[in-house]
Every structure is written in structure tokens, then in C-alpha cells.
Amino acid sequence: MIELINLTKEYRSGKQSITALKHINLQIHEGEIFGIIGHSGAGKSTLIRCINLLERPTSGEVVVDGVNLTALSPSELQAKRRSIGMIFQHFNLLSSATVFDNVAFPLRLAKRPKSEIKEKVDRLLQLVGLEAHSHKYPAQLSGGQKQRVGIARALANDPKVLLCDEATSALDPQTTQSILDLLVDINRKLGITIVLITHEMHVIRAICDRVAVIDGGNIVELGKVAEVFLNPRQDVTREFIAQIIESEFDRTILQETQKAHHETNGNRRVVQVSFLGASTYEPILSRVTQTHGVHFNILHGTISRMKDVPYGRLVLELIGSPELLDVTIRDLIANHLEVEVIG
Numbered sequence: 001m002i003e004l005i006n007l008t009k010e011y012r013s014g015k016q017s018i019t020a021l022k023h024i025n026l027q028i029h030e031g032e033i034f035g036i037i038g039h040s041g042a043g044k045s046t047l048i049r050c051i052n053l054l055e056r057p058t059s060g061e062v063v064v065d066g067v068n069l070t071a072l073s074p075s076e077l078q079a080k081r082r083s084i085g086m087i088f089q090h091f092n093l094l095s096s097a098t099v100f101d102n103v104a105f106p107l108r109l110a111k112r113p114k115s116e117i118k119e120k121v122d123r124l125l126q127l128v129g130l131e132a133h134s135h136k137y138p139a140q141l142s143g144g145q146k147q148r149v150g151i152a153r154a155l156a157n158d159p160k161v162l163l164c165d166e167a168t169s170a171l172d173p174q175t176t177q178s179i180l181d182l183l184v185d186i187n188r189k190l191g192i193t194i195v196l197i198t199h200e201m202h203v204i205r206a207i208c209d210r211v212a213v214i215d216g217g218n219i220v221e222l223g224k225v226a227e228v229f230l231n232p233r234q235d236v237t238r239e240f241i242a243q244i245i246e247s248e249f250d251r252t253i254l255q256e257t258q259k260a261h262h263e264t265n266g267n268r269r270v271v272q273v274s275f276l277g278a279s280t281y282e283p284i285l286s287r288v289t290q291t292h293g294v295h296f297n298i299l300h301g302t303i304s305r306m307k308d309v310p311y312g313r314l315v316l317e318l319i320g321s322p323e324l325l326d327v328t329i330r331d332l333i334a335n336h337l338e339v340e341v342i343g
């Protein structure tokens with residue numbers, strides 16, 4: 001659906017040059033919600049703005065729905081951009097126009113007939129829950145309502161893709177959640193592919209199907225959110241995940257349990273066990289430990305969800321003979337649990 005091929009972006013000012021994107025290769029599938037996460041300056045804005053050529057890459061290709069945007073004439077590009085909507089952190093609304101006129105703006109630009117504009121704007125305002133506010137001006141709206149206007153405006157030309165540039169970063173947590181819910185609703189109801197950039201892992205966890213981690217202009221990690229979350233390979237990814245691990249395991253507990261059981265230290269092991277999907281709800285742990293006659297003691301635990309996927313993470317002290325501990329750990333892994341021995 002969206003393909004970025006060997007994309008490089010270099011900013012030059014005078015003798016100085018900054019390479020914001022370095023040979024990016026990325027495929028975003030039709031109908032998915034794809035998140036790009038990175039620290040400030042990593043290249044997120046540049047990357048998302050390259051998708052509709054608001055920013056022209058220095059080299060490489062941007063292919064959307066089989067069309068190479070970098071090869072289009074200005075008028076062809078203008079037409080193609082109608083199939084790519086965009087929303088922004090600071091909403092970018094016309095302050096002197098009403099809610100209705102803000103949403104109607106792209107339709108008037110596209111010279112759609114008046115009756116069609118009225119029907120469509122009313123329908124979009126209903127979709128985003130603002131039908132009662134159509135005559136208000138942006139200054140009379142809350143941040144969340146302004147972003148809803150931004151979303152309705154972005155959908156006016158029936159885009160296939162919606163680009164979200166830090167769309168919830170200026171909103172409080174509750175409003176953020178309602179906008180994220182709206183994006184999921186739009187993705188499901190209209191089948192629109194959504195690409196979002198953020199520096200907040202909870203946004204990725206809440207709504208994305210896949211995630212790319214960008215660092216220093218490179219994509220350093222990419223995969224399904226649940227897989228990247230449970231099995232991060234890069235330090236930068238671990239840092240983002242730490243943002244949302246509600247209460248990180250306090251490692252002093254490890255030392256305390258070691259002291260408490262110092263006489264049986266060969267017969268105990270501390271493991272971090274991660275569950276994903278259906279296995280979260282199955283009694284695998286009790287079944288496996290009972291089978292092998294191993295006892296366990298829970299030192300820490302969380303159960304939560306990523307979009308629609310439940311997951312759990314437990315830190316356990318397993319107690320039994322070394323041979324039984326080995327076979328128990330092997331059996332947990334055979335039952336599709338991630339197991340890491342941490343003490």
C-alpha cells in the first residue's frame with residue numbers, strides 16, 4: 001500500500017547538512033494502523049511528511065497504491081494527495097472559519113457541488129461527534145474537539161490513508177484516549193490505513209498493529225506491536241517500553257529472596273514469564289508446575305492489553321531440584337511462553 005524505497009532526506013543550510021533519514025525501506029500494509037516511534041530529532045516528522053511529499057526526499061521513492069509519487073508532475077501530485085489525509089499536533093484549523101467551513105474547505109477546493117458538500121460535511125461531523133457544534137469557531141472548542149474537526153476535514157476527500165503527526169501530543173490523557181478510539185473506529189468502519197508518529201509508547205500499545213522504532217534517521221526495529229513489546233532487541237525500544245510498564249519490577253526483591261532462601265539457592269530460580277494472546281487466560285503455569293512438582297512464588301506481575309491482544313508478565317521464583325527446574329522451564333517455553341531466567 002505504502003512503500004518507502006531507499007529513502008534519504010538531507011537538510012542543507014549554508015555549509016551545514018543534516019541527514020534526517022538514512023536509506024529507509026518500509027512497507028505499510030493496506031488497512032493497518034502503523035506506528036512510528038522515536039525520540040525528539042529521530043526523524044519522525046520528516047518521515048511522515050515524506051509520505052505525502054510535504055517534504056521531498058533527497059533520494060529514494062515513495063510509492064502509494066502502486067503510484068510513485070516522486071515521479072508525478074505537480075498537478076498529478078495534487079490530485080494524488082487527495083487520497084492521503086493528514087492531521088496535526090496543533091490541529092492547523094482556519095481560525096476565522098466555522099467548524100462546518102473548516103471541514104468543507106477541501107471539498108470547495110476540489111470544486112464539489114454545494115448540495116454534496118452540505119451532505120458530506122454533516123455526515124463527517126456526525127462521524128466525529130460534532131454535529132451540534134457546526135456553527136462554532138475553533139476558539140470556542142476544546143483541544144479534543146479541535147482535533148475532531150481536523151479528522152473530519154482530513155476525511156473529506158475520502159482518503160485511503162490518514163497520516164497522523166503527533167495527533168494526540170497536545171491533549172490530556174482522557175481526551176487522548178477518546179481520539180485514539182475515534183481513529184480505531186475510522187480504521188474499522190472506513191478501512192482507512194493509518195500511519196501515526198509519536199514519542200509515546202502508550203499510543204502505540206493502544207491502537208497500532210505494527211510499529212517501527214526510528215533512531216538517528218534509521219529504522220532500528222520493526223514488527224507486530226505485541227512481538228516488539230515482549231521481545232525488544234534495541235535499548236531505545238526498551239526505553240520506550242519502560243514508559244508504560246506500570247510498576248517496574250523492583251530488583252531489590254531478588255536480593256531479598258536470595259537471602260531468605262540462601263540454604264536452597266541451587267534449588268531455586270527466578271524467571272520472568274511473558275504470556276501473549278489466548279495463553280494469558282490459560283492455566284499453563286499451574287499445570288506445568290504441578291506436573292513437575294515444582295512450587296512457585298509470584299514476586300511481581302502485570303496483566304494488560306495491546307490493542308486487542310491481552311498479555312501478562314510475571315516474575316516468579318521457581319522452587320525444586322535443578323533437573324525439575326530445567327524441565328519446567330523447557331515445558332513453559334514449549335507452551336509458547338517467553339521465559340527469561342533473571343536470578
Ligand SMILES: Nc1ncnc2c1ncn2[C@@H]1O[C@H](COP(=O)(O)OP(=O)(O)OP(=O)(O)O)[C@@H](O)[C@H]1O
Nearest residue numbers: 011012018020038039040041042043044045046047
Ligand atoms: N527544515 C529543516 N532544516 C534543517 N534541519 C531540519 C529541518 N527539519 C528537521 N531538521 C532536522 O532533522 C532531524 C530530524 O528532525 P524531525 O523533525 O524529523 O525529528 P522528529 O523525530 O520529528 O523530532 P520531534 O519529535 O522533536 O519533532 C533533526 O536533527 C532536525 O533538527
